Amino acid sequence: xxxxxxxxxxxxxxxxxxxxxxxxxxxxxxxxxxxxxxxxxxxxxxxxxxxxxxxxxxxxxxxxxxxxxxxxxxxxxxxxxxxxxxxxxxxxxxxxxxxxxxxxxxxxxxxxxxxxxxxxxxxxxxxxxxxxxxxxxxxxxxxxxxxxxxxxxxxxxxxxxxxxxxxxxxxxxxxxxxxxxxxxxxxxxxxxxxxxxxxxxxxxxxxxxxxxxxxxxxxxxxxxxxxxxxxxxxxxxxxxxxxxxxxxxxxxxxxxxxxxxxxxxxxxxxxxxxxxxxxxxxxxxxxxxxxxxxxxxxxxxxxxxxxxxxxxxxxxxxxxxxxxxxx
Amino acid sequence: xxxxxxxxxxxxxxxxxxxxxxxxxxxxxxxxxxxxxxxxxxxxxxxxxxxxxxxxxxxxxxxxxxxxxxxxxxxxxxxxxxxxxxxxxxxxxxxxxxxxxxxxxxxxxxxxxxxxxxxxxxxxxxxxxxxxxxxxxxxxxxxxxxxxxxxxxxxxxxxxxxxxxxxxxxxxxxxxxxxxxxxxxxxxxxxxxxxxxxxxxxxxxxxxxxxxxxxxxxxxxxxxxxxxxxxxxxxxxxxxxxxxxxxxxxxxxxxxxxxxxxxxxxxxxxxxxxxxxxxxxxxxxxxxxxxxxxxxxxxxxxxxxxxxxxxxxxxxxxxxxxxxxxxxxxxxxxxxxxxxxxxxxxxxxxxxxxxxxxxxxxxxxxxx
Numbered sequence: 001x002x003x004x005x006x007x008x009x010x011x012x013x014x015x016x017x018x019x020x021x022x023x024x025x026x027x028x029x030x031x032x033x034x035x036x037x038x039x040x041x042x043x044x045x046x047x048x049x050x051x052x053x054x055x056x057x058x059x060x061x062x063x064x065x066x067x068x069x070x071x072x073x074x075x076x077x078x079x080x081x082x083x084x085x086x087x088x089x090x091x092x093x094x095x096x097x098x099x100x101x102x103x104x105x106x107x108x109x110x111x112x113x114x115x116x117x118x119x120x121x122x123x124x125x126x127x128x129x130x131x132x133x134x135x136x137x138x139x140x141x142x143x144x145x146x147x148x149x150x151x152x153x154x155x156x157x158x159x160x161x162x163x164x165x166x167x168x169x170x171x172x173x174x175x176x177x178x179x180x181x182x183x184x185x186x187x188x189x190x191x192x193x194x195x196x197x198x199x200x201x202x203x204x205x206x207x208x209x210x211x212x213x214x215x216x217x218x219x220x221x222x223x224x225x226x227x228x229x230x231x232x233x234x235x236x237x238x239x240x241x242x243x244x245x246x247x248x249x250x251x252x253x254x255x256x257x258x259x260x261x262x263x264x265x266x267x268x269x270x271x272x273x274x275x276x277x278x279x280x281x282x283x284x285x286x287x288x289x290x291x292x293x294x295x296x297x298x299x300x301x302x303x304x305x306x307x308x309x310x311x312x313x314x315x316x317x318x319x320x321x322x323x324x325x326x327x
Numbered sequence: 328x329x330x331x332x333x334x335x336x337x338x339x340x341x342x343x344x345x346x347x348x349x350x351x352x353x354x355x356x357x358x359x360x361x362x363x364x365x366x367x368x369x370x371x372x373x374x375x376x377x378x379x380x381x382x383x384x385x386x387x388x389x390x391x392x393x394x395x396x397x398x399x400x401x402x403x404x405x406x407x408x409x410x411x412x413x414x415x416x417x418x419x420x421x422x423x424x425x426x427x428x429x430x431x432x433x434x435x436x437x438x439x440x441x442x443x444x445x446x447x448x449x450x451x452x453x454x455x456x457x458x459x460x461x462x463x464x465x466x467x468x469x470x471x472x473x474x475x476x477x478x479x480x481x482x483x484x485x486x487x488x489x490x491x492x493x494x495x496x497x498x499x500x501x502x503x504x505x506x507x508x509x510x511x512x513x514x515x516x517x518x519x520x521x522x523x524x525x526x527x528x529x530x531x532x533x534x535x536x537x538x539x540x541x542x543x544x545x546x547x548x549x550x551x552x553x554x555x556x557x558x559x560x561x562x563x564x565x566x567x568x569x570x571x572x573x574x575x576x577x578x579x580x581x582x583x584x585x586x587x588x589x590x591x592x593x594x595x596x597x598x599x600x601x602x603x604x605x606x607x608x609x610x611x612x613x614x615x616x617x618x619x620x621x622x623x624x625x626x627x628x629x630x631x632x633x634x635x636x637x638x639x640x641x642x643x644x645x646x647x648x649x650x651x652x653x654x655x656x657x658x659x660x661x662x663x664x665x666x667x668x669x670x671x672x673x674x675x676x677x678x679x680x681x682x683x684x685x686x687x688x689x690x691x692x693x694x695x
Binding site: 023164 | 628
C-alpha cells in the first residue's frame with residue numbers, strides 16, 4: 001500500500017510539474033502583459049509612459065523569458081509563496097483565492113448534497129417502478145435535463161423567474177441594501193440569490209447520477225443473489241436497499257472522488273451569467289487581465305484537486321471493494 | 328462494403344450476412360428516438376447547406392442585363408457573388424436595383440427576405456417596413472424570431488448560424504478523432520515505452536483546464552475565424568477518444584485474427600490500420616458523437632463569453648450574449664437560440680446512445 005501511494009504521488013507530482021510548465025508557457029505567450037491588458041490602462045490619460053512600463057516590467061520580472069520566470073515562480077511555490085496579482089494592487093494570490101472560496105463552496109456543496117439526496121431515491125424508485133408509465137416519463141424528463149446545457153437553462157430560468165415572475169433576483173450574491181439587513185434577513189437574501197445558480201448546478205448532475213444509479217441497479221437486480229434473497233422471502237424494500245443498492249456503491253464511490261475538483265472549480269459561464277463572485281469568475285477575469293500569478297495559482301489548485309481526486313477514487317475503490325488491493 | 332472481418336458478427340445461417348455495420352444499422356433503426364434524432368440532424372444539415380436559399384436578401388437566381396446570375400452564392404464565399412453587382416453599385420439592395428437598372432430583369436428570392444449580417448431597411452422590399460432595432464424587435468410577421476439590438480433578423484442569423492454549429496461539431500470532432508485514434512493506436516499497439524510516454528501526454532492534456540487551453544490559444548490569434556475554433560476545440564478534446572482507442576487496441580491485438588494476420592506475414596502497419604483499426608472504429612464512434620454535442624456547447628459557450636469568432640458571426644452563442652445584455656426586454660434573443668442549442672445537443676446525445684446500444688456486443692448478447 002505504502003509503495004503504491006509513493007509511486008502514485010511521485011507520478012502525480014511529475015504530472016503537476018508538466019501541467020504548470022505547459023500552462024505557464026501558454027499564458028506567458030498570450031499577447032499582452034498585466035500592465036497592458038488592464039482595461040483601466042486603455043484610458044489615454046492614465047496610460048503609463050514606455051519608460052515606466054520598462055521599469056515595472058523589470059520590477060515584476062516580466063522582462064525575463066518565460067522559462068526563466070517559470071522556475072522562479074516554481075521556487076516561490078515550493079516555499080508556499082503563490083505570488084501577487086499585479087492587476088489587483090499586488091494582493092497576494094492566496095488571499096484572492098481564499099476570498100472566493102465561500103461563494104463557490106456555497107453553490108458546489110449545496111448542489112452536491114442536493115444531488116445525492118435526490119438522485120439516490122430517484123434512482124432506486126425508477127428501478128422499482130421500472131417500465132411503468134410514470135417511471136418512463138420521469139426518465140425521459142431526466143434525459144432531456146441531462147442534455148440541456150446549463151448556461152441555456154440559466155438564461156431560461158432568469159427570464160422565467162426573475163424577469164417574468166419577478167420571484168428571484170436576476171444576478172449577484174446579495175442585494176444593494178445587504179448591509180442594513182438583520183442576520184436572518186442576510187441569510188434569506190443570499191438564499192434567494194443562490195437559488196437559481198444552485199438549480200443550474202444541480203439539475204445536470206442529478207439527471208446524470210440518477211441515470212447512473214438506475215443503470216447500475218438494473219445490472220445488479222438480474223444477479224442470482226437477488227433472486228435468492230427474494231426466494232427466501234426478504235421484503236422487496238430490504239432487497240433493493242440492502243442487497244442491491246449496496247452492491248452498486250462501488251462505482252458511485254469512485255464518482256465521489258472525481259467530483260472533488262468541482263467543489264472548488266466553480267463554473268465560468270454560469271458564474272458569468274449570475275455575476276456570482278466565485279472561482280470561475282476570478283479565473284475568467286484573471287485570464288482577461290493576463291494576471292499570471294492568479295491564473296497559475298488557480299491552475300495549481302485545480303490540478304492538485306484533480307490528481308488528488310483520482311487518487312482518492314482509486315483508494316476508495318479498495319475500501320469499498322475488498323477484492324481490490326494495491327499491494 | 329468492407330469484408331466482414333469479425334466472424335463473431337456473422338450470422339450462422341447460409342444467407343449472405345449483413346456485415347457488422349449493416350447489422351448495427353438494423354439495430355439502430357429499431358430505436359425510434361435515435362432515428363428521430365438522426366432525422367433532425369439530417370434536417371439541420373440540409374438547413375445549414377441551403378441556408379442562403381431559405382433566408383437571405385440576395386436572389387437565388389436572377390437575370391440581369393441578359394445574363395443569369397446566382398448572387399446567393401455570395402453567402403458561401405464573397406468572391407462567388409458576380410463582381411458585376413458590385414460594379415453597378417447594388418450595395419446588397421437587390422429588389423429595387425434590379426428593377427431600376429434593368430427593367431427586363433427577373434429574380435427568385437429566398438423564402439424569407441431577411442439578412443443575417445445587416446439590418447433590412449425601410450422600403451427595401453416594396454411596401455415593407457424596415458426591421459425594428461433596440462429592444463423593440465419582438466417576433467412579428469416579418470421577423471419570425473424577432474430582431475437583435477442592431478435590427479438584424481434573428482431567424483436569419485439562426486438559420487445561417489446552423490452552419491457554424493454543425494461544422495464546428497463535425498470538423499472539430501474529425502480532428503479530435505484523427506489525433507485520438509492515432510495516439511491511442513500507437514500507445515495501445517506498440518506498447519512499451521511508447522505507451523508510457525503517450526499515456527503521460529494524454530493525462531497531461533486531460534488535467535490542463537480546457538478553458539485555459541482554449542482561451543490561451545484563442546488569445547494568441549488576432550482574427551479568430553470559425554476554422555481556428557474548430558482546430559482549437561479539436562486539439563483539446565481528443566483525450567477521451569485516445570484512451571478508449573488505446574484500450575481497444577490493447578484488447579484487440581491479443582485476438583486470434585491478429586495472430587492469424589501476423590502468421591500470414593502482414594506487416595505491423597497493415598495489421599494496425601487494416602485489421603485492428605477497423606474493428607475498433609465502432610466503440611470509438613460513440614465518444615465522437617457525444618463529442619460533437621460537447622463541441623457545439625463549447626463553441627456557443629465561447630461565443631457567449633465573447634471569445635468566439637470575430638464579428639460578423641451569426642453564432643447561436645453570440646445571440647445569447649446579446650440577449651443577456653438586455654434580458655429584461657429581449658426574451659426572444661435567448662429563447663429561440665437556446666432551444667436550438669438544446670435540441671441539437673439532445674439529438675447528438677440520442678444518436679450517441681443509439682450507436683452505443685447498436686454496436687456494443689455486450690448489450691447485444693443480452694438481447695439474444
